[in-house]
Amino acid sequence: MKIIPSILAAKLSNLANQIKQRKITYVHFDVMDGHFVPEISFGSFLAREFEIELPEVKLDVHLMVTNTQDQIPFFLGLKNVSRILIHFEGNFHHLRLLRQIRNGGKQAGIAINPETNPESIQSILDYVDAVCVMSVTPGYSGQSFIPGTKSKIKKLAEYRTTFGFKYSIIVDGGITNQLIGDLSKIGADEFIMGSQFFND
Ligand code: DX5
C-alpha cells in the first residue's frame, strides 16, 4: 500500500519547502489543460524545474489533457518522471501512446473517469503498468469520494487474478485515511492523496 501526495492540493507558492520539510520523494503531478478539464494547472515547465531543483523527487504524471500525444514527448525527456498516466476518454490510439511511453523508459498507466467501466479497457490491460480509477470527476482537489467506483476497483482486481495481469490499481480522488483500509481490502494498491495530505 502506497500513498502518493498530489501537489495540485499543495500551496504552490511554498511547494519546494513543503516537499523538503516532509521529505517527500514521489509526487502525483496533475497536468490540466483547460480543455479536457475546466482548469489549467501546470505542465512540463514545472516538471523540468523539479528535475533541477528537487532531483530526488520522482513524478507520477497524470495527463488530463486533450492533446495527449503532444504532451507525452515533453515528459519522456525528463529523468525525474517515473510514470505517465493517460486517460482512456478523449484518446483514440491508446496502445500506440502506451507503447510510446514504455519505449521511452517510463511506466505507462491508463486512467478512467467515474463514468467509464473497466470492461471498456479490458483489451489493453495487458499493456499497462497501472490502472488509475478516478473516484471523483477529474479536474479539482477537495471533492468527495464517489462510493460507486468501489465496484470498479473490485472488477479490476478480479481481472488481474483471472487473467494474470500485472498492473497496480491506483485510486485518485477524495482519498482519506479512513477509506484506505477498505479500498486496500478490495484490491487497490496506490492512493493519490491531495487535500487530506496537504491540508492536515
Ligand atoms: C483530480 C486529480 C487528483 C486530485 C486529488 O482531478 O487528479 O489527483 O489532486 O485531490 P483530492 O485528494 O483532494 O481529491
Ligand code: ZN
Ligand atoms: Zn490525478
